[in-house]
Amino acid sequence: MRRLLPYPLLTASLIVMWLLLNSFSLGHLILGTIIALVASLSMAALQPDKPRIRKWHKIPVLIGRVLVDIYHSNVAVAGLVLSGGRRERRPGFVVIPLTLRDRTGLAVLACIVTATPGTAWVEYHADNGRLLIHVLDLVDRDAWIETIQTRYEQLLREIFE
Amino acid sequence: MSGLHDLPAWAALAIAFLLLLGSGLTLLGTIGLVRFKTFYERVHAPTLGTTGGAGAILIASMLCFSVLQSRPVLHELLITVFVTVTTPVTLMLLARAAIYRDRTEKADSVDTLVGDRGVNDGEHSARR
Amino acid sequence: MSTTILLWSLLASQLMLAAAMACAAYRILVGPRAQDRVLGVDAIYVCGMLLILTFGIRNGSMIYFEAALVIALLGFVSTAALAKFLMRGEVIE
Numbered sequence: 001m002r003r004l005l006p007y008p009l010l011t012a013s014l015i016v017m018w019l020l021l022n023s024f025s026l027g028h029l030i031l032g033t034i035i036a037l038v039a040s041l042s043m044a045a046l047q048p049d050k051p052r053i054r055k056w057h058k059i060p061v062l063i064g065r066v067l068v069d070i071y072h073s074n075v076a077v078a079g080l081v082l083s084g085g086r087r088e089r090r091p092g093f094v095v096i097p098l099t100l101r102d103r104t105g106l107a108v109l110a111c112i113v114t115a116t117p118g119t120a121w122v123e124y125h126a127d128n129g130r131l132l133i134h135v136l137d138l139v140d141r142d143a144w145i146e147t148i149q150t151r152y153e154q155l156l157r158e159i160f161e
Numbered sequence: 162m163s164g165l166h167d168l169p170a171w172a173a174l175a176i177a178f179l180l181l182l183g184s185g186l187t188l189l190g191t192i193g194l195v196r197f198k199t200f201y202e203r204v205h206a207p208t209l210g211t212t213g214g215a216g217a218i219l220i221a222s223m224l225c226f227s228v229l230q231s232r233p234v235l236h237e238l239l240i241t242v243f244v245t246v247t248t249p250v251t252l253m254l255l256a257r258a259a260i261y262r263d264r265t266e267k268a269d270s271v272d273t274l275v276g277d278r279g280v281n282d283g284e285h286s287a288r289r
Numbered sequence: 290m291s292t293t294i295l296l297w298s299l300l301a302s303q304l305m306l307a308a309a310m311a312c313a314a315y316r317i318l319v320g321p322r323a324q325d326r327v328l329g330v331d332a333i334y335v336c337g338m339l340l341i342l343t344f345g346i347r348n349g350s351m352i353y354f355e356a357a358l359v360i361a362l363l364g365f366v367s368t369a370a371l372a373k374f375l376m377r378g379e380v381i382e
Contacts, residue, residue, distance in 0.1 A: 020235055020236045020239055021236060021239065041226060045201065070212050070213070071213075073210060074186065074209060074213040074232050077189075077190075077193070077205060077206075077208075077209055078189045078209065078213075080193075081189045081190070081193040081196065081206075082189070082193055082211075089202075090198070090215055091201065093201075110253060111245070111246065111249040111250075113249075114208070114248070114249035114252050115211075115212055115245055115248060115249050116208070116212070117190075117205055117206075117208040117209045117212060117213075118203070119202045119205075119247070120205055120208075120252060120253075120256055121252075121253050121256070122201075122253075122256045122257070122259060122260060123256075123257065124162060126172060134201045134204065134205075134256070136202060136205045143246055156272060165292055165295060165296070165349060166292050167290075168291070168292065168295070170290070170291035173291035173292055173294065173295040174291055174294065174348065176295060177294050177295045177297075177298035177299075178298075180298055180299060180302040180343060180346070181298050181301060181302055181305075183339065184301075184302035184303075184305040184306050184309070184339070184343070185302075185304070185305060186308070187306060187309045187335070187336055187339060188305045188308055188309040188312070189330055190307075190309070190332070191312035191313050191316075191336065192312055194312055194313060194316050194328065194329065194332055195312045195315055195316060196377070199326055200322065200324055200328075201368075201373070203325060203328055204328065205331040205354075206328075206332070207328065207331055207335065207375075208336050210309070210332065210336065210339075211335055214335075214339065215335065215338075215339060218302075218319040218339050218342055218343065219342065221346065222342050222345065222346055222354075225346050226351060229349060229373075234351075236354060237342075237354065239358065240338075240354075240357060240358055240361055241369040243358075243361055243365075244335070244361060246356075248331075248335075249362075250365070250369065251365060251369055251372060252331075252332055252378070254368075254369055254372035254373065254376075255324055255327060255328060255331075255368070255372045255375075255380040256370075256373045257376065258324055258373075258375035258376045259322075259375075261375075261376050262322075262323075262324065262375065262376075263306040
């Protein structure tokens, strides 16, 4: 089983993708399963370490938080663009010390930080665990450090470590 | 203009609202792209189009085809997933390219902004 | 009635997306630096993809979806390659 399915998540998402692209039928299900199996077996030849997810039930919490934050920051950034030069904007860089070390967790954090408008991931140094992000409207430096650490880092550590 | 007349009123109104919302957000993002002064501010602008804008228009498209064909048509989810996964990658690559170019040309435009709590204190004093 | 509203809002959103593409094109032409132009290219790809999706809704045809998927793929690959070039091209100079 383990040799046939080295990456169950990848295989499942490939099958779902195949069924979404073509309409659902038994033939497409079988064809998609074969293709997904071959693709995940060839993936196993490329990358030996695989992400381990420890707490599945926390993932919906994470997705919910990300959607809420994307909504809020969309409104905030749209307001910033509309207000234009009338209000003083203070863009700036923030250095955030991270304790999260899992590579998949860091990749997910990078996607979240960059996908929310208003914050952008700039640089991460693996040796001292410091992350540099750019914030469009930097009001309170410590509040941003607090937000990233408690809202996301903790949750990602619970999921991946 | 074939199928649009078959849409019930609630679906047509919802699709119209989502379309206007999505394209409005995308337009605001690109206006920000024109208005903002520095590159690091401009990096934030397109994400408005790729999260809110693309999300709203893709939901509108899904709703339209699901109602028209009276079965769930979800393949727009693929574009949603693809866009949300790839935009951060390109923007991160661009930000890193920009920071690299700034460091090699103007030596410390970023590092003076970061201040004394730099990411790699010991390292780039040596690089200068 | 509701179809008329939908058709007008389709037109309005297509005009807004075209204006968004014009803004991104302004950033490509004006610059000032290469990374700003690449950012403009990325934005113009996203707007073009959304514009194609609105055309798909207007014509009620799902063929447009495939075109949008291809544009999204091309946009990602080209921007990533350009960003990579900006980092490596500098080393050679």
